Amino acid sequence: MSWLDELKRQSTPSAHPTKPMELAPQAERGGSVGFIGSAQEGAEKLPACSGTQTDGDALVAWTSDDIERFTHRAAYLQRFRGMEDAEAERLAERLTLRDRSGDxxxxxxxxxxxxxxxxxxxxxxxxxxxxxxxxxxxxxxxxxxxxxx
Structure with a gap:
């Protein structure tokens, strides 16, 4: 039997959501419950990702150039514009996502x-x-x- 026949013979996981995953006790404060599987047709759509991740580009992996530009900007904003770490990183991320979108x-x-x-x-x-x-x-x-x- 070839590997292709073996692959065809294997069962595929169910595409329907299963029971909710249990949270670890230490993750209860900021965690959420997730489901495994795909949404059924007509299911309620979730809102877009929070923060700056509102478009498809936000979910694509960053290249090494994106990461380098992000770290340079964050350091610049902290050092020369007097921003706090979190604020500088948030703005540097917005600028990187803006660059990726072509704006x-x-x-x-x-x-x-x-x-x-x-x-x-x-x-x-x-x-x-x-x-x-x-x-x-x-x-x-x-x-x-x-x-x-």
Whole structure:
């Protein structure tokens, strides 16, 4: 008997959900119950992944370039923009996912001319004043004065 015949003869696991998996006692605080199998037709759809993972690209494995860019950005945001570790990593992840999706919009923190609360290239950016609110700096935008770091 060939390996192909043997493979065809083996039974496949059921595609219907089985009983819920039990949680380990230490995981009860932040864990969740999962099911093995595929959803039945007409089943309730779950919401998209939480946080920044809202598109299909978020679920694709990162390349070594993505990882390198992420770590560089996170370190830069911590050191030169004064962000806390978790905040810098969250923003670096958003920027990496943005790059993967092909979006050409930028954030002020990515610009050479940005200083917290100020845009040093405000005329080219189309601003009336060099003062920059945190809300504006946090918006994805296409800026005429943008100069990548």
């Amino acid at each position: 050409d919009r930028r954030l002020c923190v990515e610009c050479r001319h940005h200083q917290p609360g100020r845009c040093l290239n405000s005329r080219a950016a189309g601003l009336n004043s060099p003062e920059l609110s945190p809300d504006l700096a946090a918006l994805w935008q296409r800026c005429g004065g943008f100069d990548a770091l």
